[in-house]
Amino acid sequence: MKNRVAIIGSGFSALSAACYLAKDGYDVTIFEKNKTIGGRARQLKKEGFTFDIGPTWYWMPDVFERFFADFGKQPSDYYQLEKLNPAYSVYFAKDDYITIEDTLEKICETFEHEEPGSSQKLRKFIANAQHNYEVAIKDLVYRPGITPFELMTPVTIKKLDQFFSTIKKDVRKEFKNERLAKILEFPVLFLGAKPDNTPSFYSFMNYADFGIGTFHPKKGMYQVILAMKQLALGVGVTIKTEQTVDNISVAEGNATSITSNGEKLPFDIVLSGADYHHTETLLEPSYRQYSETYWEKKVFAPSSLLFYVGFDKKLINVNHHTLFFDVDFEAHAKEIYDTPQWPKDPLFYASFPSLTDQSVAPEGQEAGIFLIPLAPGLEDTPALRALYFDKIIARFENLTSQSVGKNIIFKESFCVNDFIQDYNSYKGNAYGMANTLFQTAFLRPKLKSKKVKNLYFTGQLTVPGPGVPPSLISGKLVSELIKKHHTLKNYETAI
Template identity: 45%
Template structure:
């Protein structure tokens, strides 16, 4: 790189998008610093260890779209295998409905046979569905997802327009799934992946059937040591490229100046009462929080803008260390033994604590012997919630008891409540405290049609020349693979 073009780049937040942006910016020859308010990297993908010998990933636990993660490593001359061992899960997960318990196998032929056994003709329909989903995945990941989304003109090439017609952007995911499958069980299994996108399947564009392909067909994986192995690998790449990461470094007191051309820039900011400067600033922290640090006239969006947005849910997460084994439990278990639509209404319409919640359990000790002491299980319980709820210890305990009762009902784990060796909960208040998350959200903005592509918050500040944004509140959206891509997009912008 021409040294005269070398810039000092400050990235606020060491989450996945921030680490990704740092790696790409450093590879381009810039001096890069990451400022992280917490004491460890990873953002929502942090990890913690306990005195009892348990290791808990705090957030992401589904390793899907492995090709997108491999693309990140390949951009820096590596493979994921250079940093960690990646094992396929078989079964990929277990699905508990009101009247059945079904394991989703790794092999596509076995999934097809499972669908056929549930509904005659559904095996072929599964193939048809996945053929269309593969097209959406390849087009979406190769032609659409890496756009900075400044203008609709980015999507007006003839090849993109012809592909867009086959993406079913204007059809909702629920009706799309219903056109293939009639069985309530199969429809629930196929609707499940888009819940990661933070909205009801009736509000998500059918384009996102690409999630089914990226999960079921490309497989569900587990990095030995936990999801934090990805974070450790990204930190290693970043630091080898010269990136410096500063912990306990919350940013405040931004000072703006205007140059002779009347371009406004962030001239300086403070960390622990010390003044610092930068040529370019990338906010990988919560978008709305970053805007709140600016005078109102220099914000991209008003408070009313954020109030009108549809946010993905928050979550009640409980990390449990359990004495003894739970023999029949799998690595991933989805408890859909209650009403999906009722729970979704309580999240998006009523904004209340659920009466009869759905939830998810991850038991990584089934795959990884290092995350729990010998003879014990590591459990991660997650229950989706509305944002902005009043979060009390009494509520956390109430819903933990509900989840444990249903685990005990379906699995061979008598007296599970008496076998708890370690317990920690994490909920709305913690998301606000640790990440400045708007409303305590866990997954950013929902990927509804009105919040897709150019309709998402802009990756650049329109009034401050050297301020950019990355992460789950901007393009391409929530999730680990999109966050990796978001970091790359914004690094290219500078």
């Protein structure tokens, strides 16, 4: 008889694990609390517009290729990928921005124009970042975070200094131009921490940015979720939506069943791709690994205030991805990490996918997604959302020299309360737990429960960390742990 696996949640990591486990012969059922699958990568459709609710950046295409290759497939079997040119632009003042194009050669020209002599430094910086990428993304992140010895390889021993220096220190040592420094510090924000709290080794994110580039799946990131769903169904996964799991039953140290929508269902293995903290609240206190104090002390990635806006005209002076760094980054970062509060003058990001992909907005109109990073756990009210929308739209109009306020057909928002309501997210965080030095690899919450023998976890709060590519990897890692443990268990039973 096949081992029956219950998977809670249907985000990238849960779908990844489901595919691997079903391929290995497990009987897998996914339980998703929302009406549609995808976890934080769901989709909003309204009045002919289509928005990705969650992730909008497609980086590290090799990780997606590796995932699909494990099933004899490739991304192009499911969705069409386009490399963006330009990748993105960064505003620093009114009509003053730097555009990052689609090759390192072009980016070097941009740097040289901004700061003579900087292109040579950039090539050296990216060469080191590429080496880190080869080490990290093709090796280290595919290790399950069980012991510190996973990080000790001949290559990483030579790079130990890069674990104790920081991205900010390395960047500022070489690049004196404030604008260029900010652009080089930007990619590590995807890891959920400040550049001055992120180890230098994570410069591999700069290679993902400048060396590989930024892509867009036609019709949006949700196409990746739909591809994974198709793959999962093809290998025999059962997917159930509108299923709220509110209890995990344990007997003699083993999870024996889950309760979903009031129905108790027996399973041999339970895997949660839902919020780690929330999942442990489904257990009796004696079976929880981490206390409330533990979670309180951890550095969490930001939450976000997001707006999904339909415009009745095409916009100018923006790119598919546009960053607005016209205010003090340090002040905003302190308001996220050091003294959590609503920011006085927030940096923000905007995405206009309809500039690249006409399928996501009616003809002659524009789909806009605006994101303000916030500290998790903040008060979230309609009045605050409205105040900050007005703030960023006023700045957007000024910086890009265009009027858009009267061209808004509708706007929908998503913030702290929604992250909690829809995803049971701890304090409404958007990206999980930050990848700081003391929250890396074996120092993150474990993939396997230490107190319940057949309970496992996957996703952004565990190994390897925040982001879509790491989530795909997390699903693979936990599936391998399950297979290893339960193959060994079955062998021991047989003898």
